[in-house]
Amino acid sequence: MITAELFLKLFQQCKTGKCLTQLHSHTIKSGLTHNTLFAAKLVELYSNFTLIQTTRKLFDEMPHRTVYIWNLILKCYYREKNYKESLVLFSQMFSSQKPDLYTIPIALKSCAVLKALEFGEIIHGFVKKSDGIGTNLFVGSALIEFYSKCGEMDNALCVFEEYPVPDTVIWTTMITGYEQNNEPKQALEFFSQMVRAQQNVLDPVTLISVVSACVQMLNINVGRSVHGFMIRFGFDNVLSLSNALLNLYGKTGFLNYAANLFKTMEKKDVISWGSVISCYAHHGSGKEALDLFDMMISKGIEPNVVVLISALQACEAIRNLEVGKRIHEIAARKRFDLNIMISTALIDMYMNCSSPYEAINVFERMQVKDSVCYSNLLCGCHHNGMWYKSMEIFKNMLASEVKPSSVDMVKIFTVCSELGVLQYTSCIHGFAIKLGVENNSYLSASLIESYAKCGSLDDSIGVFNGIKDGDVVIWSSVFAAYGLHGKGHEALELFNQMIKHTPIKPNDVSFVSILSACSHAGLVKEGIDTFNMMVNVYNQNPNSKHYGIMVDLLGRIGELDKAMEFIEQIQGPVGANEWGSLLGASRIYQNTQMGEVAARKLVELDPNQTGHYILLSNIYAVDEKWDNVAEVRKVVKERKLKKVSGQSVIELRDEVCSFIANDRSHQNCELIYELLMSLEGKMKEECNVNSMDFSLHEA
DNA sequence: ATAGGGTTAG
Known part of the structure; x- marks a missing residue:
């Protein structure tokens, strides 16, 4: 006869959840009576395998639950990322038990993730009333983390000050809190206080947060001393710390520091490679970035999405279409080509390598399109002088309910200027007002310019007069508007x-x-x-x-x-x-x-x-x-x-006549010139199309 | 029994 004690010992030997489940069903068949201890052990073991449903079933069947059991089930839901259920159970727990030192941090972490400020504050109140819990370091760091994740650094500081001798974790939580709330200066201030208070007790986790703060401030000096600490304390084998430093050197443009660190690193992962490649790509060393990319591939390291994006940026920077296409193929082979960020990077690369149709092709194959890819496509068409295509993209953008940014608006007004169609300008002006696009002086200035280039100086002046506190950008655009119309004195x-x-x-x-x-x-x-x-x-x-x-x-x-x-x-x-x-x-x-x-x-x-x-x-x-x-x-x-062929465009009401006049077909040039001459007067009256650039001989 | 971070990208 197998006893309950023996079964418990066997349970503990189980290496997998499946093994445990089988053994458990065996005990039920043997008709072993359950006692509380037995059930508790099972709950513990099941929760270790995160078999949430079984754990919950056993938990629900238990007639008597200790605080320990409650903690287990709370942690189980927390680990499953079901923070809401974890907090529901925490509330239920109150009717029979008092939470202890172990319960509080779990509940607070759920509040932190859910940003449930009020719930957490109630828990904080409970901590203050309970003897002993308020001085516990685990509770302290959980409270600080909770407040900082809710963006309440003042409250986090109050908790911190309750601890006369904070440990490394408490210090680190404060530093991370400031860093993640975009107060990197405070983070570094706390770090220096910590170094003064703790002397030589430092650990890699703290340093990673400090480096993140340095990245935000683009502060290379503190970064260099962290690098020194890293070597002195023998943390150079901590990959994530080395990678964080590589990132800092990359963002601050210290290519040689990055290169030297990268060289000395014994272990390198795809993130290390990605950091240096991105560093070179962003600081005018596209060739070196692509060499590193090749080296990485030849070492058999599989590129991920991020590395491919950095490599594409390198191609974009040095206009290397050939390698760009090769990377496109790699991305397609790895089924990354439908990834929204890869697609956007491909669009940028093709646009900058004077291959706008390849870019448009990438865009059309995208299954999900967001404001960034629309915006970059628009910018690229604008860059390549494709005015009609730009206008089409802008219309599609509005149709897809993607709200254009003020940068997009500035671009589209330039397009209106280039096309010289007043109706476009006034129509999009109306859109901007209706959509409530953020209005800044660059937007107003581009509108003023656009009206002027489309032939309506009156509209330019109208916009200018409607602006109360025009800045130098706006005033300058009005000088230009008068200038375009030959009104030098005005x-x-x-x-x-x-x-x-x-x-x-x-x-x-x-x-x-x-x-x-x-x-x-x-x-x-x-x-x-x-x-x-x-x-x-x-x-x-x-x-x-x-x-x-x-x-x-x-x-x-x-x-x-x-x-x-x-x-x-x-x-x-x-x-x-x-x-x-x-x-x-x-x-x-x-x-x-x-x-x-x-x-x-x-x-x-x-x-x-x-x-x-x-x-x-x-x-x-x-x-x-x-x-x-x-x-x-x-x-x-x-x-x-x-x-490159010169293009002349005539827009007549809604009919667009586009003529390509290159310098070989003089016949065509003269034909268009005659046509324009005969139409100009009429068009000015009837269609408001005044802006004509007759640079036919400058193909 | 419990903690602090997780870096490269459009």
Whole structure:
């Protein structure tokens, strides 16, 4: 006859839940009477195997339950992440038992996860009333964790102060609390107090939280001393600590620190690799990131979603389409290609590698689409100059009830400007108001610009007048709006109003707008005065854009020599803006000599820009220098440069006529030009389509 | 019997 005692011993030998269940059914068959001790042991064993249903059944059948049994069942539900049931049982427990030291932390942790502030506060009240519990360190750390997870660091601090000699865990809980409530400064302050109070008692868990706080503050100094602690205390084999430091070095851009630590690490996991790859990808070392990625693969480490995303960012940064496609294949093979973040990273990569249709393809295959992927797709189409596609995406975005961000709105207003369709601008303006998109000065400025570029200066001014406290961004956009419409005097008048009657100081953008307004209106003297004011009164260093406008200003009235002199006196490098303006003026006044100088400089500055070669070739052609023409064409061929076709778009009511005019089909160009000329007057009246860019010969 | 963290990404 097997006794109950023997069965208990056998139960304890069970290594699996299945074994326990079988043995248990055997005892029922043998008709062994259950006593409380027997049941309690079973509850304990079942709960260890997290067999919740069986545990619960036994628990419910018990006539008498000790606090220990209650604790077991509470912990069982807690481990199963059924925090709600754990708290329900905790409430029931009160009718028969008093919770003890072990019960309280479990219940508080459930409250912490559920952010059940009131429930936890009741438990805290109970702790205060009960003798002995309030001084227990486990209860203390649970209370601190509870308050910090509920975002109540002041209350956490009150609890902390009840402990005259806090242990490492209590200290760490406070540090983590501050770190996770975005108070990294406080976290570091507590860490230094802890080091002072505890001297050499440190452990890796504490250090991980400290490093997280350093990441938030981008504080490399404390991070370096944590690295020192790590070596001194022999924690260098703690992978998660090393990884946390790698992350810190990555976020702060200390590539050499990251590389050195990575080299010395004996154990590395996929997170270690991911951290360094991301570090290189984000700090201009895309090539090194991809080399590391290859090395990781060759070592047989399986890349996860995160590593693939970092590798895609590296491809994006250095525009390596080939490797990007290879990573796309790896992702597809591992069935990651439907993952929303992988897809978004793929969209970004393809967009930046000038493959927008591949990006759109990825987007269309996505099963779940959120605001980020819409936004990035929109941004990418905008980046690639696909205005109609951008508009289509924006419409789909609204149809999918994805709320556009203010950045998306700025982008779409730029699209409206590029398309020059006033109806789009006013319609989307209405949307923005109706949807309650967060309004900031960049949004208003882009709206002002868009109305102006679509030909309605009145609407621009209307928006401007509706803004009470416009900042420098908004004022600058109005100067630009007047400038676009050739109203230089009005722009200057507003500019003077701003500097005399508001505390707003003009910035570099303001001067770009106002100088360009002067240039477009032929206000040479005013332009030069304003330029001098920028330098002498506002102590602003002119940039390439300002110089370019000044060259344009002089060039437009035919003062080519003065424009050249102006360029010659520029200190520092001369960019495409300056030479581009000079080239434009040279063409108007048919000065091929100067045009050649400017075009040669442009080719030098950006040897991959096909347009520059064509301009240079055209200049030689005008001078009938056919040898030079052939030479330029040869370079284009050798470099395998492709021409991008110029596009002209006419929108007539709802009918969109799009004509592609590249410089070979002169027939087409002339046809469109004639069509535009005959339609322009009519369209202005009837369709409000005023913005026309007839740059047909600049393919 | 019980505790503090878990890092890389759109």
